[in-house]
Amino acid sequence: MEEDARAIGFGFLVSQVTPHKAVLTLGLCLLLGQAAASLVIPRLAGQFTDGILAGAAIGNILLAWLGVVALQSGLTFASSYLLGRAGVEIIARLSERLYDHLQAIPLAWFHERKRGEVLALLTNDVQRISTFVTGTLVRLLPQLVTFFGALLLIYFVDAGIAFVMLIGLPLFFLLLKLATRSLRPLTDQLMRSQAGQVAIAEQNLGLLPVIKSFVREDLESERFRNTTRRVLNLQKRYLLIVQLLSPVTRIVLTAALVVVLWLASGKLIAGDMETGDLVSLLLYGSLMSVPLASLTNIYGEVQSVRGAGTRLLEVFAEQPEPYEGGKPELPPVRGEIRIEGLHFRYPRRAEVLTDLHLRVDAGETVAFTGPNGAGKSTLAHLLLRLIDPQRGRIYIDETDIAEVDLLSLRRQIGLVDQNTLLFNGTVAENIAYGRFEASPQEVEGAAKAAHAHDFIERLPRGYDTLIGDQGIKLSGGQKQRVALARALLKDPAILILDEATSMFDPEGERGFIRECRDLLHSRTVLMITHRPESLKLAQRIFRLDGGKLREVEAHAQPTALRTT
Ligand SMILES: Nc1ncnc2c1ncn2[C@@H]1O[C@H](COP(=O)(O)OP(=O)(O)O)[C@@H](O)[C@H]1O
Numbered sequence: 047m048e049e050d051a052r053a054i055g056f057g058f059l060v061s062q063v064t065p066h067k068a069v070l071t072l073g074l075c076l077l078l079g080q081a082a083a084s085l086v087i088p089r090l091a092g093q094f095t096d097g098i099l100a101g102a103a104i105g106n107i108l109l110a111w112l113g114v115v116a117l118q119s120g121l122t123f124a125s126s127y128l129l130g131r132a133g134v135e136i137i138a139r140l141s142e143r144l145y146d147h148l149q150a151i152p153l154a155w156f157h158e159r160k161r162g163e164v165l166a167l168l169t170n171d172v173q174r175i176s177t178f179v180t181g182t183l184v185r186l187l188p189q190l191v192t193f194f195g196a197l198l199l200i201y202f203v204d205a206g207i208a209f210v211m212l213i214g215l216p217l218f219f220l221l222l223k224l225a226t227r228s229l230r231p232l233t234d235q236l237m238r239s240q241a242g243q244v245a246i247a248e249q250n251l252g253l254l255p256v257i258k259s260f261v262r263e264d265l266e267s268e269r270f271r272n273t274t275r276r277v278l279n280l281q282k283r284y285l286l287i288v289q290l291l292s293p294v295t296r297i298v299l300t301a302a303l304v305v306v307l308w309l310a311s312g313k314l315i316a317g318d319m320e321t322g323d324l325v326s327l328l329l330y331g332s333l334m335s336v337p338l339a340s341l342t343n344i345y346g347e348v349q350s351v352r353g354a355g356t357r358l359l360e361v362f363a364e365q366p367e368p369y370e371g372g373k374p375e376l377p378p379v380r381g382e383i384r385i386e387g388l389h390f391r392y393p394r395r396a397e398v399l400t401d402l403h404l405r406v407d408a409g410e411t412v413a414f415t416g417p418n419g420a421g422k423s424t425l426a427h428l429l430l431r432l433i434d435p436q437r438g439r440i441y442i443d444e445t446d447i448a449e450v451d452l453l454s455l456r457r458q459i460g461l462v463d464q465n466t467l468l469f470n471g472t473v474a475e476n477i478a479y480g481r482f483e484a485s486p487q488e489v490e491g492a493a494k495a496a497h498a499h500d501f502i503e504r505l506p507r508g509y510d511t512l513i514g515d516q517g518i519k520l521s522g523g524q525k526q527r528v529a530l531a532r533a534l535l536k537d538p539a540i541l542i543l544d545e546a547t548s549m550f551d552p553e554g555e556r557g558f559i560r561e562c563r564d565l566l567h568s569r570t571v572l573m574i575t576h577r578p579e580s581l582k583l584a585q586r587i588f589r590l591d592g593g594k595l596r597e598v599e600a601h602a603q604p605t606a607l608r609t610t
């Protein structure tokens with residue numbers, strides 16, 4: 047996987063940066079100008095010293111100094127602003143692309159991961175890369191220019207000393223590499239722990255009713271504290287290394303400068319060097335030490351950002367669902383369903399469906415029953431291709447659903463999932479989710495059919511009432527009714543109801559069933575249910591058990607079913 051990630055890495059980076067080519071180039075040019083300007087100052091200081099010692103006029107030199115600093119400041123502002131702006135734009139695009147990609151990855155990928163960890167990618171990792179690009183990377187280039195420019199100018203002042211410095215340089219970086227060797231694994235661990243922290247918080251805030259009713263506040267606080275401690279300890283170790291780098295670098299650099307000055311003063315005494323040259327040299331030397339010191343910090347940051355980058359690239363290397371496989375659209379269907387020899391297993395699990403066969407006529411209403419965990423919901427998800435079978439085929443109107451455009455398939459199937467999943471928005475927005483263009487009358491019509499209209503009318507703001515995260519402000523049965531209305535408004539040729547009325551009160555269920563006789567008439571309906579009332583709606587009833595479907599007698603069924 048890491049290799050995959052690296053393979054797309056370079057091209058990916060380039061594709062992120064290309065749209066900002068012009069701004070980046072301009073910013074870089076200004077930056078180079080700025081760095082060049084900074085190199086003039088030590089030269090001026092040298093001239094200033096020589097001027098004073100020779101008793102010459104120095105007013106112009108001082109004015110020039112001021113001018114250069116003003117120019118340098120202007121260039122610094124313009125370049126930092128331009129590059130910083132390009133940086134944040136690149137990051138914004140990256141977040142968008144990451145989100146789009148995550149949304150397109152098959153659901154199975156998410157089954158294997160904690161949601162908090164995925165969230166951490168979008169927050170921590172993108173943030174880390176963002177800070178690196180806008181803060182560090184932008185700083186890096188001018189500092190490299192300053193450094194090598196200063197070295198070049200030292201060469202012109204005194205070639206011998208420049209060579210001594212050039213030889214010292216690789217030694218310095220070797221030292222740096224050794225010192226920061228442990229940073230990469232450390233930052234990886236740190237990011238993982240931080241992700242774990244987000245994961246726990248994310249999960250627990252959704253589970254507060256459970257935590258409170260089981261009086262497990264202490265346990266969960268402890269759990270969160272443990273991850274925080276782990277993060278804290280890693281952060282301390284990280285700080286220790288990173289904060290040590292800077293003073294150690296400073297000592298090494300000062301030692302180098304001492305050697306240079308010692309060499310230079312020898313030359314001055316021997317009469318091989320002017321005093322002004324010595325001053326220039328001194329200032330060039332300290333000019334070089336700033337970029338070197340921050341290079342060490344940058345080096346540390348690179349280690350940590352590499353981890354974040356690898357994780358992001360791994361996600362991008364993940365194959366999205368085949369949205370644009372160039373497959374033909376599924377034409378509007380009548381709703382005949384044929385399943386042949388279907389086998390399905392979840393990763394590392396026993397087979398759920400084994401050699402399953404089924405035939406449902408267009409417009410038929412069939413019911414599925416069977417014990418918990420028999421694979422009924424799995425079958426529903428297979429029809430929508432939320433998951434794909436290992437073997438076997440599903441045909442809708444004689445068309446193999448594996449051979450058609452995925453979106454055109456999903457548009458024609460309505461699913462009311464067993465887990466009622468609602469958005470934090472208004473009731474009306476939730477119902478209209480499959481058809482935003484629906485009129486308020488149509489929304490109301492769907493709500494009436496789902497027996498949701500009456501309770502919605504009684505909400506404080508009717509259809510404009512906000513229902514909270516996951517519809518927390520509604521009762522279980524009310525949520526189901528909203529979800530049902532949402533699917534009915536989509537008006538699909540095939541409707542799958544996965545225990546969609548399991549929380550309805552008997553009254554509501556009977557009402558819904560009465561309504562359904564007309565409503566379900568025109569489409570194919572697959573009903574997963576244990577409720578006798580609902581079973582009466584079905585023309586045929588199947589029992590799923592042991593991975594296979596068996597048709598059962600419709601009339602004998604209701605009493606027999608209750609025992610499962
Ligand atoms: N994402 C998953 N990963 C692994 N196993 C799963 C997953 N989802 C469901 N299962 C397992 O597959 C079996 C069938 O589940 P499901 O189709 O939800 O049953 P039901 O008939 O109750 O709807 C169960 O044993 C369940 O534990």
Ligand SMILES: [Mg+2]
Nearest residue numbers: 422423424464
């Ligand atoms: Mg189920």
